[in-house]
Amino acid sequence: MAELRLTNTLTGKKEIFEPRDPEQITLYVCGPTVYNLAHIGNARPVVVFDMLYRVLRALYPRVRYARNITDIDDKIIAAARERNEGIEAVTKEFTDKYREDMAKLHTLPPDLEPRATENIEPMRDLIVQLIERGHAYTAEAHVLFDVTSMPSYGALSGRNLDDMLAGARVEVADYKRNAGDFVLWKPSAQGEPGWDSPWGWGRPGWHLECSAMIRAHLGDAIDIHGGGRDLIFPHHENERAQSCCGYGGDFVRYWMHNAYVDMDGEKMSKSLGNVRAVRELLGMYPGEVLRFALLSTHYRSPLNFSGELLDNAKTALNGFYQALRNSADIDPEDIRAEDTAAFTALLDDLNTPQAIAELHSACKALNKADAKGAATCKGHLLAMGRMMGLLGSDPEQWFTEAASDSGLTQEDIEQRLAARLEARARKDFAAADAVRDELQAAGIELEDGPEGTSWRRA
């Protein structure tokens, strides 16, 4: 079988992927906290790990991919209060919108989408376990994890405990034994959402849910855990501590983290307020363009987001669809995606830029091919696109579908084309060009081919 290599954050190295059980692969990716719209930065891990999911499915008979929905959190509570609604209304709305947006990026839905509020029981069990084993303690209605109880705490993020405790810059709550101790359970005030527990009415800490849900839905340990780079510390470090100490075992074999989407060279984040919602961008570009743009840089490198980035993505996709449109009458050969150069590129730590280069190569080959070779070339291009969640649209639609309601309708355009055709037939090029100029001004570009004139929206 082909070898998949992945960069493991824990070791800092690119390693050959060796699953716990080749019959069943387990993948867990941190999902959204549903209190507002997903921004383009949120979309990066979704697209990146969708890519991984597709590769894993091509390699192994069964892949279980879980992505959680965090539907209890202080920010959700705050948003609900602001809107004067229950948290369910908030989480329902943004969960639905999240799923819609991600689907438009051509990401496959995960096999499992566990919700925090539906997994309180395993969370409480985990806390009990941690207390029993001496890794957690109660203090003022909180339950806290004692970071000094785990010798390897800090291994994932490359920190050591002494430095961390000494260099703590944050004011430490006085009920904590160590500055680095983190909350497993916190008390809820009157009127705040909460659950009964041995430690009183309260709610889980934000690191706890992933540990408990991974165990509940995927098992004691999993193959791959993914997420954004900023989750390495503290979230994944703490998750690792909870799971390793509470359940024993290795927990995660491969940790994978994607770099950020930057805005003007600066990190895009909710707190900096420089975010671009996926939903907003989808009003300006097809989802496939956003997907392509997110895949155009390797996942471990920062991606600078800009209109230029999206325009380039659009141009590239236009080129592919142009080749497909020009070869519309060619019946593509049936090519397995696993037999393509793009797949080989993806096996090397998801080298999507290389895979895209292979797309260009196949596209060029298709453009140059004679009728005989075109079927094979087209088959390759489509197979690689399929693998990457790209090029699935109808080429004709890709070029002619209107992004908005404004502008000329298809009928308007066809009508003018007919008039122009007639003008050209009687060699009245001035009249023909006038039509073309008019359409050009309306954002419609024409192409005269041997079999008639086709058009596209710019």
Added chain:
RNA sequence: GGCUCGGUGGCAGAGUGGUAAUGCAGCGGAUUGCAAAUCCGUCAACGCCGGUUCGAUUCCGACCCGAGCCUCCA
């Protein structure tokens, strides 16, 4: 301050111990009534200084610059 990661042509962006993909842009040509699309050709890059080596952009060290984490964050 501690810990990460990165600096490749005009831009985007792979990769490699033996001078470097791909795309966009530019330039020249073919094609076209003119365009568009396509094809052919072409220009152009490895932050800086040392070290290891027959040879480094690639390995090691220092330096400069940039980003991130250490606090909610993909």
